[in-house]
Amino acid sequence: MNLDTQEKCPKCGNNIAKRNVRKHAAKCGKRKRPKQAALPKDDDMEPDWTRVCENCGASPVVPITGMCGPCSFGEASTAGGNW
Numbered sequence: 001m002n003l004d005t006q007e008k009c010p011k012c013g014n015n016i017a018k019r020n021v022r023k024h025a026a027k028c029g030k031r032k033r034p035k036q037a038a039l040p041k042d043d044d045m046e047p048d049w050t051r052v053c054e055n056c057g058a059s060p061v062v063p064i065t066g067m068c069g070p071c072s073f074g075e076a077s078t079a080g081g082n083w
Contacts, residue, residue, distance in 0.1 A: 005019075011028045044063050044064035045063070045064065047062070047069075048061050049081075051063075053066070053068035056068060056070075069082065
């Protein structure tokens with residue numbers, strides 16, 4: 001494609017064919033944004049006393065990780081569900 005028939009997008013810097021500039025402008029930026037990670041729910045962070053840590057066998061566990069507080073957070077003070 002000839003460079004005379006292209007324009008550089010000010011948002012992403014890609015060279016776009018002049019005939020596709022409007023189409024690209026409508027979508028530009030949407031493809032470049034990283035997907036936002038889902039935030040943990042309250043239930044994912046409440047101590048689960050029915051399970052044991054996958055790493056050391058202690059209870060309770062942080063449901064989102066499957067490990068006890070010290071194994072999940074690296075802090076001894078979180079033992080016994082103190083997080």
